[in-house]
Amino acid sequence: MKVGEKYIVDKKQFLDLLISLKSDYDIIGPKKMADGEVTFDEISSTDEITFDYVNEYEPLKRFLTPTREELFQFSGQTNNFNLTPPKDINPFILFGVRSCDVQGFAHQDGFFSGAYVDNYYWARRNKMVVISMACNVPLDTCFCICCNGGPWLDSGFDLQLTDFGDRFLVDVGTQKGIDILSKITTNKATAKDEDLRQQLMQACDEKMVPVAYLAKAIIQISNNRVKEELWEQFGAECFSCGGCTHVCPLCTCYDVQDTMTDEKNGVRFRFWDSCQYCGFTHEASGHNPRGKTKERVKRRFYHKLSYAYINQDGHPGCVGCGRCITVCEAFGLLDMAAVVKRIRRDGYMEKQTDNAQAQS
C-alpha cells in the first residue's frame, strides 16, 4: 500500500475497524444530537455515527485550538512560584471531517509553525488522524469550489473517503492512513470507481449556489483601491459580533488570561478572540488603532484577501465553507461571498491612485 493509491472498502467493515481502534485512539465523528443538530463528538459505537450531515455549524479547528486551552498552572506566592504545563492528550481520530475543514487544518499547520513553533498546537496536531469525507452534496451556503477547499482534496488528510453507498472509495494520504487501512481487506479502485467519484463530485459542484469570485476583490484590496465609502458602509452594517471569525476554519487569533482557582493556585489559559471586537487592539494607554468598525472589517478582509498574506501563506484566507454566510448577523451583507461580490460590482476605484500601496 502506498500514499496516493486508491482503494475500495466495504463501508460496514471500515466502520467496525474504526470502532475497534477505540483502545488506541479517541474517536471523534459526526453524531446526531437530541435536538437534531449534527455535532462532531466522541463516538463509541457504529450506530452513533450519522451520515445525514453536510457539515457542522462550528468549525472543527476546536480540536486543535480549543476555544479555551490551558497553557500552564501556577501555584505559590509572589516570591516562590511553580509552573506546571498541561499533560499530553490521547491520540485521536477525526472521522468524517469535510474537505473545507481539512484545508483549514493545512492553513493552521503553516500558521503555527515558523520561527516560533506553537508547541500546544502541535501537541494536538501530531496526535490527530484525519479520516475525511468528500462531499457528495453541498449546503446552499457552500462555495469551496471557488477556494480550492473541496468538495474533495488531493492532500491534507490521512485517509479520504468518498461515500459510494455501501462502499467507500479511500484515498491514501499518509503513512498514518496506511497503518489503519492495512488492517482490513481492500481492493484497488478501478477506473470505473474513479469515474463514479468524478460524476459524484461534478454533481456536487453543479449544486453549489453562492459564487465568490475572489480574484477581483484580491486585486482591489491588495492595491488599496476599494472605495472608502464601501468600507464606511460595511462599518455601518457590521455589529462587531465576531461570529465570522469564530466560525472561520482559518482564523487563529486568541487572547490570554489568568484565573485563580483558589488563593494560591491558578491557571493561565488562552481562548478564541476576534479582530472584529473593538477591544482587540485597545491599549492600556487608551489608544486604539482600530477603534472604528470599518477599520476592523477592512482588517479582516485584508488578512483574508491581500497579496501580502497570500504570498506568505500560499493561499487566500478562505476555504469556502460558507459558515460566515450562516452566522453573519448583518443580514448576510458581510460574509465572504457578499463582500467579494460588493467589491466586484461597484466597490473599487477605476484607476490606480497615488496612495496605492506598494507590496513589501
Add this chain to the structure above:
Amino acid sequence: MENIYLPQVAVIQDIIDETYDAKTFTLSFEDKAYNEKFSYKSGQFVEASLFGVGEAPFGFSSNPNHKGTFDITVRVVGRVTEAMHRLKVGDTMGIRAPLGNSFPLEESKGFDILIVAGGIGLPPLKSLIEPMLDARDDYGEFTILYGARTPKDRIHTKELEAWSQRKDVTIMQTVDQADDNWDEHVGVVTTLFENVKIDSKTTVAFTCGPPIMIRFVIQDLLTMGFPEDRIISTLERYMKCGVGKCGHCAIGHKYVCVDGPVFSYKQMKRLPEK
C-alpha cells in the same frame, strides 16, 4: 519541543523609583544556568508575567553588554503595571525573553547618531545608547534630545546627568511645562532641532516616544533630508503572545512582536495601516 508560552521565573534584585509613576526593575533568572546563558540585544523586549494578574510586553532598558541582570522600566498604565509597582525586591515575576528584532547597532557604525526620545520612550533607547557609548569610537557625532511633559516626568535622570557630563555627547532636554527649578528648554522635543547641528547625510536617527511625537519627529527629519531607511523607530501595539500567534499586534501582514518592534521609516511607510 520548546514551550514558547512558559515563562522563566525571575527575581527582582533592585527597584529604582524613576518618577512618581515609573519604576525600573533589575531582574535575574532564578535558574542560575539559564541566567548565565541569557543574552539579549538593544531594542528587544520581554513578556513579563504576574501570575494571577497577566502578562505584558516591556522593552529592555539596560545595557546588553552587562551580563547577569537586565532592567525593564515600567510606567503605571493598567492592571498588570499597577500590580508590578506593588512588588518588592526579592519578589518574582515570569519572564519570556528575548523577543522581537533589535536596533541596527552594527549597521550604524561609522555614522553620526541622533537620539530623539519622549517621556517613557527613553528606556528602550537607553538600552541602545549605553552599548554605543561603550564603543564610542565606532560612531561619529553623538546627539541626544529628550523631551518630557514636566521635569518630574523625566526617566533615567541619573543617566541623563552622566551623559551630559561627557564631552563626546551633545545632550539637550526640554519639557512641555516647566516648573520653578527648570532652567533648560521649554517646548516639544522637535523645537530642539534648531539648536543642534545635524548632518542628515551622515546621521542615523533613532526615535521613540508617544505616537504623536514620533510622527512629528519623522516629518522634521524628512524635511532635514534624512533618507527613509536611516530613520529608525519602534512601534507599539496591544500585544499578548509576543511570538506572532495571538494576532493582536498585526499591522497589515507584519506583526510588531516578531517583525518589529524596531522598524525603519521606510518599512513603516509600506504598512497599510498608519
